[in-house]
Amino acid sequence: xxxxxxxxxxxxxxxxxxxxxxxxxxxxxxxxxxxxxxxxxxxxxxxxxxxxxxxxxxxxxxxxxxxxxxxxxxxxxxxxxxxxxxxxxxxxxxxxxxxxxxxxxxxxxxxxxxxxxxxxxxxxxxxxxxxxxxxxxxxxxxxxxxxxxxxxxxxx
Numbered sequence: 001x002x003x004x005x006x007x008x009x010x011x012x013x014x015x016x017x018x019x020x021x022x023x024x025x026x027x028x029x030x031x032x033x034x035x036x037x038x039x040x041x042x043x044x045x046x047x048x049x050x051x052x053x054x055x056x057x058x059x060x061x062x063x064x065x066x067x068x069x070x071x072x073x074x075x076x077x078x079x080x081x082x083x084x085x086x087x088x089x090x091x092x093x094x095x096x097x098x099x100x101x102x103x104x105x106x107x108x109x110x111x112x113x114x115x116x117x118x119x120x121x122x123x124x125x126x127x128x129x130x131x132x133x134x135x136x137x138x139x140x141x142x143x144x145x146x147x148x149x150x151x152x153x154x155x156x
Contacts, residue, residue: 002028006051013075022049049077054102071102 002023010019028051031037037048037055048055055072112118115136117125122140125133147154 002026009051009075048072050074071105 006028007019010022014022029037050072052074054074057069057072058066059069060066115122115133117133117136119140122133122137126137
């Protein structure tokens with residue numbers, strides 16, 4: 001039997017008929033921080049629904065290594081896993097449970113919010129004569145260079 005706290009979460013996100021279907025054929029799994037839930041080449045036989053926490057979804061590129069696709073938050077599911085599930089295809093993604101990426105994303109988002117422009121329009125603002133955006137562009141370039149230097153020492 002599923003715990004009441006998970007039923008409450010399901011009721012917040014899904015209709016009763018879907019919940020009834022889910023409860024008829026669910027498998028409840030628990031993972032610790034850093035566990036690999038689905039790895040490259042694994043076959044998917046279920047559609048994961050995150051009940052609590054955050055899952056990081058990665059894709060491997062032969063030239064650049066792993067790259068972040070997106071996060072799956074509580075109450076959500078992975079759209080890529082649903083397409084793999086329908087054809088029993090092997091996974092081309094890796095899902096991982098890292099909360100620390102939420103911190104990095106929050107720092108990036110706060111910087112974006114403080115500047116008031118995403119990276120592309122920064123150059124448009126410069127072209128429009130807002131020369132104070134040069135400080136932001138310079139900071140972004142320095143941050144990128146620092147990341148390039150430290151990339152091998154950072155957890156990915």
